[in-house]
Amino acid sequence: AEYMGDPTRAVEGLAAVCAVVRVAGGKGGFGSNLRSAGKRMTNRVTSFDACRNLEGRRIRHVNQEKQLADWVPGRTANPREVAHELSKKELLALERRETRLRKQQAELQEKPSAAALRQQAVEEAAAA
Numbered sequence: 001a002e003y004m005g006d007p008t009r010a011v012e013g014l015a016a017v018c019a020v021v022r023v024a025g026g027k028g029g030f031g032s033n034l035r036s037a038g039k040r041m042t043n044r045v046t047s048f049d050a051c052r053n054l055e056g057r058r059i060r061h062v063n064q065e066k067q068l069a070d071w072v073p074g075r076t077a078n079p080r081e082v083a084h085e086l087s088k089k090e091l092l093a094l095e096r097r098e099t100r101l102r103k104q105q106a107e108l109q110e111k112p113s114a115a116a117l118r119q120q121a122v123e124e125a126a127a128a
Contacts, residue, residue: 049063
């Protein structure tokens with residue numbers, strides 16, 4: 001025991017007590033740990049489309065076949081047939097676009113250009 005900060009002046013029979021008081025703050029308690037754990041748990045994968053089934057096929061492809069079967073009712077989904085039908089549709093769209101472009105070209109060829117109109121105006125002015 002020490003008396004008045006001097007260990008040589010200790011008084012017999014008295015006990016020295018050292019108390020440390022902590023202030024709330026710092027890294028946080030249990031609540032902050034729960035919040036941080038919750039943030040980490042939301043990053044888990046919920047899409048299993050890249051996984052494979054027992055046959056070795058990707059689940060994404062199996063699901064796409066099911067969607068194709070629903071999309072074309074009454075037939076089994078053969079991806080090659082569906083792709084062929086899609087390409088027919090795309091060919092029809094291209095043909096329509098080409099027809100529209102040919103029509104626009106013909107209209108432009110029938111209509112004289114601005115340079116030709118200017119040339120005619122200059123010739124008419126010179127003749128008058």
